[in-house]
Amino acid sequence: MEVDFDKEIDALLRQDGRGRTITISEFSAPHLDADDLSAFAENALPDAARKGYMMHLADCDHCRSTLSVLVMLNAEAEPVSAVSSVGAIAHVVEKSVPWYKSLFAIQNLAYGMGALLILFTGFIGYTLLQGGGLAGETAMSVANKPQPAAEQRQTASAANASANIAANSMPMAANSNASSLAERTMNGEGAIGSAGNAVSPSGSPELKLAESFDGAEMARSVPTMAPPPPAAAPAPVAQPKDLVADVTAEAAKSVRDDANTKEDLELLSRKQAEMPSAGNVVDSQAGPNRNVQRDNRMERGRTMAKRSAPVTSGTRSVGGKTFNRRDGVWYDAAYSGQATTNIRRNTDAYRNLDRGLRAIAESLDGVVVVVGGSKAYRIQ
């Protein structure tokens, strides 16, 4: 600390000090002994005695140089306590050094920190690269990888090519039966993943797709709608018909996304044959079949369009809720993969929805998955 030093006088004194050599002291008074010097250096002398020694030290080069050496040694040694130092030196003295100061006691800290920084930067870069590479791979390998339900929804659109082939060769019954399976897939029920990516934590997606297929699941997948009667009036039939059509379309989409081998389809067909009612309900109605076919074609078209269009992502806040867009679907941030009720816009079911939910659906385009109360709705 050299605050406001007179640089010219400082330079003059340094030159004078540098030019001095060891001298034979002309001071005639007896020199100070080790006890005098140590007591002086530790400020352990009475004031009067201290002044006397100071006068001697100011003029005696010998004693002053010895004192200076001692001061330097004391500064580099352990601090001296006021009480006896025997016990303190005999035992380990623990300094209360703050944790942040102990960090700076590390030698070559700068080099160590620099190396850590480089390693950390490399790790971050590697992680980012890995994340980018994974995003490109999902289109090809999504069906083979066990994924959590939430992540699988994001990768559903990547398997459109093989899914289209599978959908075209699938019978309508398979579509209807598979719709419930797809619904369960999308809802993440049991061991099945989402949006056509029917996977289980332990097995291949194809096997699980077959194994978990259950007719009872179909009813559960349509929680708000009763099974349509065979001779229902057109209006009431339209609702279950639309609902089934929706489910079927989703199933087709999800199957297309998920099933990329003929074996998958064969398994699915066998399971569908075991189903008593679900497929019959649809099969017995020509109208729904044609609608389903039309929806399928439209869905294929949409899928083709989506394939050619870049996947856009975004976040919007509507009605106090936050929606994230993934693969063309707006997902409510509160949605955690639970079962959804499919509802089409401009249907009675849609009109029966809460006004707030309808406002949200109208604010967002395309498919919207929104959580209202304790239920989740898939509005499209």
Add this chain to the structure above:
Amino acid sequence: MSTLPAKYEEVLDEAVQRLMSRAADTRGITAEIVRPRVARSLEKYLLKAEPNADRKAIRDFVEEVRADDLCLIIACERGDEKAWEDLVANFDPAVKSAARKMTANGEDAEDLAGSIWAELYGLRQDAEGNKKSKLAYYSGRGSLAGWLRAVVSQLAVDEFRKQSKFVQIEENREFENLAEDASHDSNNSQVLHHELNPEELLTEQQTAADVSTALRTAIGSLEDEDRLILKMYYFDDLKLKDIAAAFGYHEATASRKLVRVQSEIRKAVEKELKKNHGWSDGEVKKYLADAASKLGISLETMVAVWTVIVMVQDFWG
């Protein structure tokens, strides 16, 4: 034999009793054994400067004596082997550490430490065959570790003085100073060609002599503490932080003192040069500015070279 005034006997007895009660391990040393040592230090450090010190001052003085260290040293003096073992075990690291800092290599450090222990043990004998040991000079005022470091310092400085080739009287250093300054100056014409320009050389010598005298006078006119601080800083290259610790105040206080000292030096030097040597204001300012610029250049070069060396050593080390 103690020459302590009778009026202090009673208070000294009480103080020594309290001193012994503070010791964690008296090592069999009694108050009667310790009393003469305490009385001697009392006379040396208190009563010599304050012959009429009061009882409280005496009690306070004895209160600050380090009881355990004193008992250990006295026990060693009396030949207590256990005390010697404890002394060496506890303080040999401090002695060796100080010796390492004072010597160039480990071997010399070991030699120095060995010499110190020999001195302390009293391997030297006086004319009557009695052991001469420095232990008798420890009063307990300072710490035992500090006292041992002081012993190391004394031995090291004495040894260095013996080996130094530059021991000489200060008054005859003008030519040597001039030669040293010229060796740091690239313009060596003053030394190499002094035979060609004796007038300039004489002027230069006279100027340096005037400044040296003025500086010495200015330093001599300072207060003892200021003079000591100045010499410790400029002549012994101590850091302000260490000087402040030795004097018992903060580094900032030491810095302010030094700034004040520099101001006093300037005034005294300028006054001396103008009054006793006939210099003008311009000559004084020019000389001081030249001195600062010379040192500034050389310091900058030294700092730059030192920085590069340190960085290279850190990189390759």
